[in-house]
Amino acid sequence: MMHFERPEEPTEFQELVREAQHAVAEAIRSGRSPGFDKNLWQRYKSNFAVAQYSKCAFCELPVTNHDSAVDHFAPKAEVWELSANAEDRGHEHQGGLPNVRGRKASRKASTGYWWLAYEWRNYLLVCSACNEKWKHCFFPVEAESRRWPPDPEVPENPLLLNPFDDPAPWRHFRFGKDGQMAAAPGSIQGQATMDTLGFDAFPEGTCRRESLRLQREELAQDAYYYARAFVQYSFKGKQKRAGFALETLCRLGGIKRAFAGMVRAIAEDVTGFTWDELMNLRPPDQDAPPGRDRAPS
Numbered sequence: 001m002m003h004f005e006r007p008e009e010p011t012e013f014q015e016l017v018r019e020a021q022h023a024v025a026e027a028i029r030s031g032r033s034p035g036f037d038k039n040l041w042q043r044y045k046s047n048f049a050v051a052q053y054s055k056c057a058f059c060e061l062p063v064t065n066h067d068s069a070v071d072h073f074a075p076k077a078e079v080w081e082l083s084a085n086a087e088d089r090g091h092e093h094q095g096g097l098p099n100v101r102g103r104k105a106s107r108k109a110s111t112g113y114w115w116l117a118y119e120w121r122n123y124l125l126v127c128s129a130c131n132e133k134w135k136h137c138f139f140p141v142e143a144e145s146r147r148w149p150p151d152p153e154v155p156e157n158p159l160l161l162n163p164f165d166d167p168a169p170w171r172h173f174r175f176g177k178d179g180q181m182a183a184a185p186g187s188i189q190g191q192a193t194m195d196t197l198g199f200d201a202f203p204e205g206t207c208r209r210e211s212l213r214l215q216r217e218e219l220a221q222d223a224y225y226y227a228r229a230f231v232q233y234s235f236k237g238k239q240k241r242a243g244f245a246l247e248t249l250c251r252l253g254g255i256k257r258a259f260a261g262m263v264r265a266i267a268e269d270v271t272g273f274t275w276d277e278l279m280n281l282r283p284p285d286q287d288a289p290p291g292r293d294r295a296p297s
């Protein structure tokens, strides 16, 4: 997962959603089920696509070839709880299609975070697989703060990572050379995010979302190769080769690239440097005209 800067809230947004917001609050007060006008947030899809470099907030796949939508981080209409049993958390259907079988909620609340339905900070761009097949209405929060159904007066601590809020979400994960993902040791948020999005290994030795792992595999191998090359050439004092390896690694983990979060996690793990430190260690660009800035990280 990558970090992105949240797009600025358009000046007209509050005015535009005011009436719909009141209608939702009124419906809840009178015990009716609220209706939501999705056009009020979907019209801003391109704002989020630009901010997220056209990548899904969760799996980091480019959404240019997939359906995507502006999704609610905290679900607006219902909340579901994931089963504690790994067997009940679903699996990609065998047969080359990303269809999901066997994903069950252990309990459901019929009202969700309705007061956040028209909240700009509750939106992100998500691919249809992450949105409709995995995350659905699941929204893990710290057990002590959980209210069922959620209560607008009681603040909760979400465990699901948000790429707009966490400055380096990739640090909550580890990746193998085969593209398999695991939560970083001790990261409760990393584990909850993996469970919610089906990123974990299940059954043993396979991935719930095997299609995602396959797409990450080759890049994971490249990231390991260039990270190790950088370390080894640096130790041997071969600065030119080390510089080339580092430059390539930084390019692979550039913010616009698919799975850049994975590359950064591998780079930091292998080299022991933070991503920002690695970017600053790059040799000066010999070909760049004087004073010209480097591409953004």
Ligand SMILES: [Zn+2]
Pocket: 056, 057, 058, 059, 060, 061, 126, 127, 128, 129, 130, 131
């Ligand atoms: Zn996705």
